[in-house]
Amino acid sequence: MPTVEFKGKTFNVDEDGFIDDFNGWSREWVDYVKESEGISELTEEHWKVIDILQDYYKKNGIAPMVRILSKVTGFKLKYIYELFPSGPGKGACKMAGLPKPTGCV
Amino acid sequence: MADIKVPSPDELSQIKHSPPLLKGWMSTPTVIKPGTYCYGAQPKNLEAVGFPNARPWNPLDADWKLPDNWKTIIIEGIRERISRFRSFHIFMDICVRCGACADKCHFFIGSGDPKNMPVLRAELLRSVYRREFTTAGKIFRKMVGARDLTEEVVKEWWSYFFQCTECRRCSVFCPYGIDTAEVTIIARELLNLLGLNIDWIAGPVANCFRKGNHLGIEPHAFKDMMDFFLDEIEGITGIRPEPTFNRKGAEILFITPSGDVFADPGTFTCMGYLMLFHQLGLDYTWSTYASEGGNFGFFTSHEMMKRLNSKMYAEAKRLGVKWILGGECGHMWRVVNQYMETMNGPVDFLEEPVSPITGTRFENASVTKMVHLVEFTADLIRNGKLKLDPSRNDHLTVTFHDSCNTARGMGFFEEPRYVLQSVCNNFFEMPEGTIREQTFCCGSGSGLNAGENMELRMRGGFPRANAVKYVQEKHGVNMLANICAIDRAALSTLMEYWAPEVGVTGLHELVANALIIDGEIERTTNLRGEPLGGETEEETEE
Numbered sequence: 022m023p024t025v026e027f028k029g030k031t032f033n034v035d036e037d038g039f040i041d042d043f044n045g046w047s048r049e050w051v052d053y054v055k056e057s058e059g060i061s062e063l064t065e066e067h068w069k070v071i072d073i074l075q076d077y078y079k080k081n082g083i084a085p086m087v088r089i090l091s092k093v094t095g096f097k098l099k100y101i102y103e104l105f106p107s108g109p110g111k112g113a114c115k116m117a118g119l120p121k122p123t124g125c126v
Numbered sequence: 127m128a129d130i131k132v133p134s135p136d137e138l139s140q141i142k143h144s145p146p147l148l149k150g151w152m153s154t155p156t157v158i159k160p161g162t163y164c165y166g167a168q169p170k171n172l173e174a175v176g177f178p179n180a181r182p183w184n185p186l187d188a189d190w191k192l193p194d195n196w197k198t199i200i201i202e203g204i205r206e207r208i209s210r211f212r213s214f215h216i217f218m219d220i221c222v223r224c225g226a227c228a229d230k231c232h233f234f235i236g237s238g239d240p241k242n243m244p245v246l247r248a249e250l251l252r253s254v255y256r257r258e259f260t261t262a263g264k265i266f267r268k269m270v271g272a273r274d275l276t277e278e279v280v281k282e283w284w285s286y287f288f289q290c291t292e293c294r295r296c297s298v299f300c301p302y303g304i305d306t307a308e309v310t311i312i313a314r315e316l317l318n319l320l321g322l323n324i325d326w327i328a329g330p331v332a333n334c335f336r337k338g339n340h341l342g343i344e345p346h347a348f349k350d351m352m353d354f355f356l357d358e359i360e361g362i363t364g365i366r367p368e369p370t371f372n373r374k375g376a377e378i379l380f381i382t383p384s385g386d387v388f389a390d391p392g393t394f395t396c397m398g399y400l401m402l403f404h405q406l407g408l409d410y411t412w413s414t415y416a417s418e419g420g421n422f423g424f425f426t427s428h429e430m431m432k433r434l435n436s437k438m439y440a441e442a443k444r445l446g447v448k449w450i451l452g453g454e455c456g457h458m459w460r461v462v463n464q465y466m467e468t469m470n471g472p473v474d475f476l477e478e479p480v481s482p483i484t485g486t487r488f489e490n491a492s493v494t495k496m497v498h499l500v501e502f503t504a505d506l507i508r509n510g511k512l513k514l515d516p517s518r519n520d521h522l523t524v525t526f527h528d529s530c531n532t533a534r535g536m537g538f539f540e541e542p543r544y545v546l547q548s549v550c551n552n553f554f555e556m557p558e559g560t561i562r563e564q565t566f567c568c569g570s571g572s573g574l575n576a577g578e579n580m581e582l583r584m585r586g587g588f589p590r591a592n593a594v595k596y597v598q599e600k601h602g603v604n605m606l607a608n609i610c611a612i613d614r615a616a617l618s619t620l621m622e623y624w625a626p627e628v629g630v631t632g633l634h635e636l637v638a639n640a641l642i643i644d645g646e647i648e649r650t651t652n653l654r655g656e657p658l659g660g661e662t663e664e665e666t667e668e
Binding site: 022035036037080081082083086087088089092111121122123126 | 165168182184325326329330333340341342343344346347350351354358385387388389390393575576577578615
């Protein structure tokens, strides 16, 4: 499994660059993804999305569906794309340390 | 791990269909190219179901970490399967390579790669069959199209049998009736013996086996998602349906793909189910254990398909329901109609399905005890049991994509069209030759709807998208309806790429939009929260 080293931390990642284990998540990971996502500065709104994703994941073991994320944050999907250019899955979930959903999705 | 760039539609539509003249296919090496293959299965997902040779591997590496005796495993695997499946044995022998199927495959049309001609795809396996199991092949080798089994051959199989969606369009045109999908099914089973799965299939299989559905949604999360839909429905209609979960003694068990519970636009279809059942006062239950209609096990091996399929029936038995109602899914129906009885039948603990609303007896489901929701709804409409206002869908001009498995696997052509035309006023068919039994695949079926093989998916979906674009330009079609969860997910991406401005919807989203529910408030929006049909123009004028 490939690894990423950033600010003295080592992360195991899958082919799409998601960390392989939610427990391995840290602030440094956010900084790392921030750079690769091309986000210049993390705002409170970014953190709101990350916190909600993580809370939901801890409770439910899966990322929230996009419509729930949108409702709970109050951000329209389009705005989530403005915050995270790769979108709620490849951008926000990746940054929050959540795995990718699979199946008929 | 870097993002793989998908070429633009202009670049991708430059397709060369003339095969190389001088070089034979056997001497053309297989190139596994980013964007056209899926990631290899992670060991944890193979271990979860006891699949062999679980280890980390990367299809781009030279060493695929095959077991030492891999060759014996494959040869014995073929031997076992030719004795077990007469169809497979016949399909290996009778092809005369007439080429009737050659240009019928969406992957060949979209890629121009000769090995994506169904005849040649099957030949990849046939050539080894001839070498090992026929006298002519053993003696005359290459002269009769036989070749040795090497690691390169295995890699070629892996590449091309995961560039087939088992859609069976080619089989419609075969004068011998060879079902090339069955060749792919066996080939994938052989690859599975070596641990050569793709993770997009292995992950959902492991999830479904352990947690009841492909996405791995646990019971409390499943309930949470449904509660979200109920809030939404209440907001739109003023009515809050009261679905039950795992309820013993319900008359009907309802099972749909978990994609409907999680992924847009399937989530709107799921709201549609809830609204329809509420209006009917149906005595039904959801299950959080058998919470998956699809069966990705079907894309790994017959045994795994059987294990996942058995859960639906075990749950029906445990809950003591009379019969099962199934949602809008594609391959679930192939598994149920073509395989279920010999795998997990007879289903003598359920009853022949009878609609509690119309009294219609579904004799066609007397074996499976499982009715497709679309035929259930078509029967309701035919008997005048639903109050419908199709004008609520007037902002839509709709066409219908026949899902491969319900169309070619069940002959299910009229019911979805009947329902569709009862709930919306503007409907146009795509051209003949691209619908009904000749329908073009979404390009992402049979577990190929991953993110990393997007170029392949856009190539494979090109013929379907092209037909949609035709009706978009000719009739102003802006919505593509279908009855399959993979379709709902895959076609959305496909339309965005090839035919922007065409949306994707499940049939029951449109049904629920048109459905008049007793006691509902006056609706101002459709299920997506958009202003209702007739009012759109005045209200959005700015």
